[in-house]
Structure formats: structure tokens, C-alpha cells
Amino acid sequence: MQKKITIIDYGSGNILSAQQSFIKVSQEYEINAEVKISNNHKDIKNSTHLVLPGQGAFLSCMNGLKNTPGIIDAIYEFAQIKKHPFLGICVGMQLLAEDSEENGNHKGLGWINGNIKALPKKNLKMPHMGWNITTPCNTLSNNLISQKEDFYFVHSYYFKCRFRENILAETLYGITFPSIVAKENIYGVQFHPEKSSSQGLKLIKSFLTK
Template sequence: MVQRVAVIDPGSGNLASVVRAFEKAAEDHDIAAVVKVVTAAADLRLADRIVLPGQGAFAACRRGLDALPGMVEALEERVRGQGVPFLGICVGMQLMGDKGLEHGETPGLGWIPGVVAPMDPLGVDGKPLPLPQMGWNALSFEEGFHPVLDGIRPGDQVYFVHSYAFEAEEPEDVIATTDYGGPVTAIIARGNLAGLQFHVEKSGPIGLTMLANFLRWEP
């Protein structure tokens, strides 16, 4: 079976890199997949997997998503109503929460309870750490807890660029963290939903393994 992967374009995000990474992950792991960037709600009807990338400000990404006629309603129908596997990347993950506090308060999709709030990291000397958190950082998680992390080991590093972090209302929705002046949400998941705070498309072989896991995932 060929996986039909719809990558939504909300007007922000390095879509070409995301598409290339999915295609490379599928090739490396012998998964048949067709990856397509979409801006029309109708394009979600036949999708087997739906991906929402995003970078920049929460409010701008939400405006970009809302500007696509019928897209939010189509997401609700396909993802929430019909259980199509969904992956949010970076701000696309943040939009899965209740609201973001960047540039004012902006509602999210409300799929996983939580707020995206500004980070305030302190080093061991008590001094503020630089923001955004930019660069490679290690993941901390319980092995075997979620299929998206199959073949990944605690301590493996992925690439982050962010100044705001997802504060989950329910701890069980956080399946991996990283450390930057304390624990920071790295991966959230619930049912057929998964979200990655880091840029999985820039995270080398570890990122490609996660994308392949998402393509194989049967929640």
C-alpha cells in the first residue's frame, strides 16, 4: 500500500526540507509513500497521513492555517473524526494545544490540553540561558513507550530552534523531554496525534527514523 502523505502549507515552515526528509525516510526504510504539499481542504480527503509543519510565531502560523478555506474544519473531520494519523512539527506541534501566548493570546486547535508559553531557562549558575534554544539537544524518554520512538535511544540528539515551549495539562501527553535549564517538552502524543517540538527534518538519521516510524504507525 502506498502511503499518501499530505503536508499542509500554512504559509510558514521549510516545506521543501520536510518533503525531502519524508521521501528520504520512506526510501531508506522501504516504505512506499507519495508526499504532497497541500493548501486545499479537499486534498485531505484521500490522505493516509497528515503533517502540519510550522516555524516562526504561533499567531502567524494560526493565521496562515485559518486563511486556508475549510482547512481547520477538514482537519477536525479527518484527524479528530476519522482518526487519520497526524504529525505536528515545531509550531505545528504547538498549534495542537489550547492556546499560545506569543504576541498576545491566540487559540490553538485544542487537541491536546496545554499552553504554549515563553521559556525562562536558567543555567546552573542561576543566569539566564540564551533564547531561542538553538542547536542539538538530547531526548529523555521511556523506551518502548511510543511507536514514534522505535529505534531511538534516550540521549539521542535532535535539532531545536524555539523560545516558547508546550506546557501540557496532563503529564502523560508528554512522551519525551529535553533539558534546557530544566525539562522542556520535546514530543507530545495522544491517540492518533503526535507532535515534535524540534525540526525533525534537520535532525539527521534520528529524524529520518522518526519520520519512518510515523509512516508505519497504526494508532
């Protein structure tokens, strides 16, 4: 069956790269897939996989979602009712949290328990920018990676999960923070798989097999 992947377009960042990376994966692994960029709720409804990218500040991303008519309801139905595979990338992952302390206190989607907090500075350069090791916390089959891999990060805030079971992988930068989170069919990655070379493409492939 053809996979229908929709990259949600709500005015945030470089989504062309996200689309290209999914196209590349489907070509390389011979997956029959259609990869769309869309904010149309019909496209979302017809999808098999949804990707929520995100760049910039939490609030502007959340507002971007809210200001796209019908989108929050459509993704809620897709991920929370039908329980189809959903992937949040970077701020798209952070939006899954209950709230964020970036520039105030702002509510998120609240799909995975926890809060977005500032990375402690500890004389480290901010943002946390570049390639860093991501270590899986478990070997469960639901994980998106099976061994330590380098991924490309750009962020100054992190997802402080309330429940350990939602953390699939962690990364160290001043503190150890969750770099892959999940709850059932809902996944979030703090790094950019679309910018993480072959390791990133492998992770995308792993998501597409969910």
C-alpha cells in the same frame, strides 16, 4: 497499500525540507509513498498521514491556517474524527495546544490539553537553538523514539502539557520541557526531525508506521 502523505501548506516556513525528508525516508526504507505539499482539502481527505509544519510566531501560523479556506475543518475531520496519524512539527506542534502566550494570548487548535509558555531565560541564550538530548518518558509502543536521541531544536516557547500521559519525551534547557507529545493518533515534536540527520529520519519512519 501506498501511503499518501500530505505536508500542509499554509504559508509557513521551509516546507520543502519536510517534503524531502519524507521522500528520503520512503526511499531508504522502501516504503511505497506519495509525498505531497498541499492545502487542498481533497488531498487532505485522501491522505493516510498528515504533517503540519510551522515556523515563526504562533499567531501568524494560526492565522495562516485560518486564512486557508476549509483547512481547519479538513484536518479536524482527518485527525479527530477519522483518527488518522497526524504529526505537528515545531510551531505545528504548538498549534495543537489550547492557547499560547507568545505576543499576547492566542487560541490554538486545543487538540492536546496544555498551553504554550515562554522558556524561562535564566541567563540562557534564546532561542534554544541546536542539538539537544531528547529522552523518552515511557517505553510504550506508541512512542516515536525508543532511546535517548539528539534532535535539532529552534524555539523560545514550549508546550506545557496539562496531563503527564500526553508527554512521550522530554528535553532539558533551563527547565525540562515536553519535546514529543501525543494523544492517541495525534503527535507533536518540538524539534525538527527533517533537520535532525539520521535520527530525524528514523523518527519520521516511526511515524509512517503508525
